[in-house]
Amino acid sequence: MPAPPRPHACGIDFGTSNSTVGLTRDGVPALIPLEGPSVTLPSALFWEEEGGPPLYGRAAIAAYVSGEEGRLMRSLKSTLGTGLIRESTRIGRRAVPFAEVISRFFGHLRARLDAEAGPGITRAVLGRPVHFVDDDPEGDAEAEAALARIARDQGFTEVSFQFEPLAAALAYESTLSREELVLIVDIGGGTSDFSLIRLSPERARAADRAADILGNDGIRVGGTDFDRQFSLAEVMPELGLDTTTGGGRGRMPRHYYVDLATWVRINMAYSQRNITDIRALLKEADAPDRVARLLRVVEDRQGHALAMATEAAKIALTGAEAARLELHALTGGPNPMVTRARLEAALEQPLERIAGRIGTVLAQAGLTAGAIDTVFLTGGAAQLPALARVVAAALPGTRLATGDMLGSVGTGLAIEAGRRYG
Template identity: 50%
Template sequence: MPLHPGLDFGTTNSTLALCAPGGTPRLLPVEGEHLTIPSALFFSLEDGGTYFGRKAVFEYVDGAEGRFMRALKSVLGSSLMKETTAVGRQRMSFEELIGRFLQHLKAKLEAATGDTPEKIVLGRPVRFVDEDDGADRRAEEELASAARAQGFRHIEFQFEPVAAALYYESRINAEKLALVVDIGGGTSDFSVVRLSPERARDLDRKGDILSFTGVHVGGTDFDRLLNIARMQPLAGLGSMTADGKREMPRWYFNDMATWHRINTLYTAKVARDIAGLKKEAAEPEKLARYEHLLKHRSGHRLAGSVEAAKIALSDHEATTISLREAGFSMEAPTTRAEFEAATAELVERIAGAIEAALATAGVAAEAVETVILTGGGAQVPAVRHAATMRFPGAEIAQSDAFGSVGLGLGLDAARRFA
């Protein structure tokens, strides 16, 4: 019996699933025994190799000379997709970089099935790009183009929250009205869906999907704002020139805190700019820290430290963000309250999108019987509260944080391609 693949290409992590028609989907091991792989690449200048996932992160954190890329999904639909970036002695487009990662996952599929798959269902957020329908369409087309370049001939897309709902539906025995809350690495998506074992047999579920909404807010945005609030001031954000007339340009620090922008800073021009600003600065020691981040390409290591602190604050009231390297230390204590204050605007946007999903569906909050939470960002206490506070009588279903979308895409592929 043929197995059909679904691919959840995520901002932070990716998964692959296989499913036979009428069968149960399963996630493929994509990195050793791991069922998830960080959506990261490292191009080594030391041995010329290309590393993926955890190996890419390890090589970068270990200090190997090379180019680290992460959160490439966030580039889809943006102006960066038209640019190229230096990778060793060559320049590559972002579509080629995404294609390189997809090629790696396709090899996993081929090894698992003994075949060269040409059909696949790819997940997509409800909105790749907020409030720009043209850019949103381009983002889907760019992802499809990257997949076609790797040999996929028949590509279908499914909304990620719908995929999560399909997987949840495969395990219930009664009809439910559900709100799916999918907080991913780069986007947050919401859908109101009617689910039941009987409805699951239908290929066309348009009538059961009562609404979609989505915002370009995800886990990396929470990282960015915590980084800006607690770490970038140590590198010069908000500091003044010695004459007190000008503040340091903010964009350098905003980009250093944004996963998919960090690599764009590693240029000779930016290094010269920061050296010049340090000479004018009232607090040159702060700009010296920024210089270190540039010289040693430590921006992603700093972002990783911030991400680790964000995760720690889900279980603890306080932690310390710490980046330690040879001859260099950059640390700041932080609390959950500070994190929530820094990211309150993101939580408000998520709450607003949930309200919009209910309004579009034409249902009252009291009618929602189940709230399905998925995605790593749903672990953030303030996000979880915003997602569930309107539904005191509903069952809160904590789905597989990183696997439910991929499993649902596998189910969808088996139904479409059977």
């Protein structure tokens, strides 16, 4: 029996939190293993202080957690569409452009692809959010162009894009036996995207699906924003956020806490100027024990570990009504209890924005909520119980479906790569 033909193209979902690579072989899409047997790779790098090659994914996070000296970087996709993509970050003694950091990560994905399928795949369909940047078409185009350049630098000579929610729709469509009008709600690490599309086994065979797409929109709100809001509400007050100085005459500057709560800005909090300023503020602080915890986190460069503790508590609250924030080893303070109700209160504003965009997509299509057959929820942050309630409230009575929360976009991109490039 002859060997099956080698695929000529791949689909790459470079995500804010996790990434996947997919291939279609003999008409069957599948994700390739990227780290051991796992088909998902956390979008993280760790550079050792000595300047050796970076570690990736779970290995990168493990190196940081184990206390190795070096620099952990996550949420790299969030730099696209912002001024950061044109800036550099210090790694050891070297200033490294953020574009180079992302290129390194893409190079690792390329190496895993070559190991799985053999070298020579030069065509790729990349996933992208509906909007890299809200209400900024020029910035959005620049973000896509930057990602395309990075992919070409890693040997993909033919690069095209597909919206991430539409890719998820293709993955869901492969499970259908009849036609459905489906709203895809893709809550990723950095963006939330929405697409209203007619899906069916028959429509799946069409080369052009433009007529099936009835609405499409997105906002720059995702899981890392949930983490930031949760951190500012529950974690940063333990470090002195909103406390006063000088007997009530002043207030602790908020920017230290915003930097520590925002993945792509954490390293900015570690500057010597910040340390000097916080030491001075500590002498005036009306809650010196809490501000001392802030100083400890910044001096010891524990901001990333603090963010991971916040994320871990958020994840725990998807399945429990209460969880403990493990802060003592990082701050010297207590390990406070947090509740799902308090998490949901902290996320009220971003969840309202998500609900509003669902209404926008329905209005684009000129449809009412009752016309939707199914809502397909995907993306790592889509597992929050509050999100399902928000969607159910916006679309009462509509069936909610889920699939591979982290892999549906990559699978759909593999389907699209097979369709576009054969």
